[in-house]
Amino acid sequence: EVQLVESGGGVVRPGGSLRLSCAASGFSFNDYGMNWVRQAPGKGLEWVSRINWSGDSARYADSVKGRFTISRDNAKNSLYLQMDSLRVEDTAFYYCARRDSSASYDYWGQGTLVTVSS
Amino acid sequence: QSALTQPASVSGSPGQSITISCTGTSSDVGGYNYVSWYQHHPGKAPKLMIYEVSYRPSGVSNRFSGSKSGNRASLTISGLQAEDEADYYCISYTTTTTSGVVFGGGTKLTVL
Numbered sequence: 593e594v595q596l597v598e599s600g601g602g603v604v605r606p607g608g609s610l611r612l613s614c615a616a617s618g619f620s621f622n623d624y625g626m627n628w629v630r631q632a633p634g635k636g637l638e639w640v641s642r643i644n645w646s647g648d649s650a651r652y653a654d655s656v657k658g659r660f661t662i663s664r665d666n667a668k669n670s671l672y673l674q675m676d677s678l679r680v681e682d683t684a685f686y687y688c689a690r691r692d693s694s695a696s697y698d699y700w701g702q703g704t705l706v707t708v709s710s
Numbered sequence: 711q712s713a714l715t716q717p718a719s720v721s722g723s724p725g726q727s728i729t730i731s732c733t734g735t736s737s738d739v740g741g742y743n744y745v746s747w748y749q750h751h752p753g754k755a756p757k758l759m760i761y762e763v764s765y766r767p768s769g770v771s772n773r774f775s776g777s778k779s780g781n782r783a784s785l786t787i788s789g790l791q792a793e794d795e796a797d798y799y800c801i802s803y804t805t806t807t808t809s810g811v812v813f814g815g816g817t818k819l820t821v822l
Contacts, residue, residue, distance in 0.1 A: 596755075627809075636816040637748075637756070637799055639809040651808045687756065695803035695811060696746035696761040702754060 594618040594699045596688050601704030608678050608708070614671040614688030614701055622646070622666040625691050628673050630684035631703075638684075641673065642691070656682075678708045713812035714739065714800055721820040727788040730817045732800035733781060738812050740781035744803030747776055747785045750816075751796045759798075760785060787819070795821040 600612040614626070628640040641662040643650045650662050661674040671688050685705050689697040715733040722728040732739065732747075739745055747760040758767055760776035763783060773788045783802070787794055800814040 636797075637750075637813055639811065639813065642809060651810075653808070689756075692761075694746075694762050695742075695744040696758055696801065697748070697756070698758050698761070698767065700755040700757070 594690070596690065596699055596701035598686065598688055598701045598704040601686065601706045603707045603709060604678055605710055606678060606680055606708055609674070609676045610678065610706060612673040612675065612686055612688075612704060612706070614673075616669045616671065616688075616690075619690075619699075621664075621669040626664060626671045627689045627691055627697065628662060628671075628686055629689050629697070629700075630682075630686045632681070632684040635684075640686070643671070675706070678706075680708050680710075682706060683708045713804075713807070714802060714814035716798075716800060716814040716817045718815070719818045719820065721822055722787075722790045723822045724790050724792065726790050727786060728790060728819065730785045730787075730798050730800075730819070732783040732785070732802075732814050734783075734802055734812065735781055737806050738781075738802040738804040739778065739783050742803045743778070745776070745778060745783040746801050747774075747783075748799045748801065749794075749796045750799065756799070790821050792821050795819055 595617045597615045627642040643662045647664045659677045685703040687703045690699045692698045748756045750756040763778045764776040
């Protein structure tokens with residue numbers, strides 16, 4: 593059974609940092625590109641970042657570029673999101689999602705809540 | 711503003727059918743057969759319901775179906791059940807964004 597389990601969320605002050613993790617199991621992790629998607633309170637889903645299977649190619653939404661860094665450790669079946677210079681508008685549930693060959697996100701985690709507040 | 715346009719809300723009574731639309735452009739919905747639909751209950755993991763316009767993943771009820779005409783994709787839910795009440799999102803492949811996809815703004819389905 594495919595499972596994605598996020599962790600690392602919490603409350604942080606503006607300007608602070610957090611590192612999110614996503615533990616993957618039930619599939620060959622290094623065969624898939626992985627993504628982070630977030631949902632702010634009362635808003636829809638917003639793509640945040642993606643990384644290819646090997647970890648040598650990453651992309652970011654303009655809203656987080658230069659502040660967030662995506663990475664992965666295929667030996668540990670884990671995906672990460674380092675979030676620096678956090679802003680109030682980064683408050684959201686953060687989901688990791690596996691993207692398949694048909695450009696759909698076929699598995700998602702349950703999310704971890706990041707709250708940026710003074 | 712989301713790249714794909716969805717109605718903010720739809721509603722229906724148990725047993726009825728509803729359709730949620732997802733309107734894009736020839737650069738996304740109209741240009742590729744890579745539209746997917748997701749069901750999201752608050753606090754839970756989003757769930758893939760339809761991929762490649764009209765295919766259902768294993769385990770998804772056949773009450774859910776997808777279609778596309780031009781730049782508009784649709785998700786139809788027949789025989790509405792209380793458990794179908796959720797937010798629904800469409801996503802389309804595109805070559806015009808960094809992410810390679812565009813998201814709809816989401817539709818809140820209420821089962822009356």
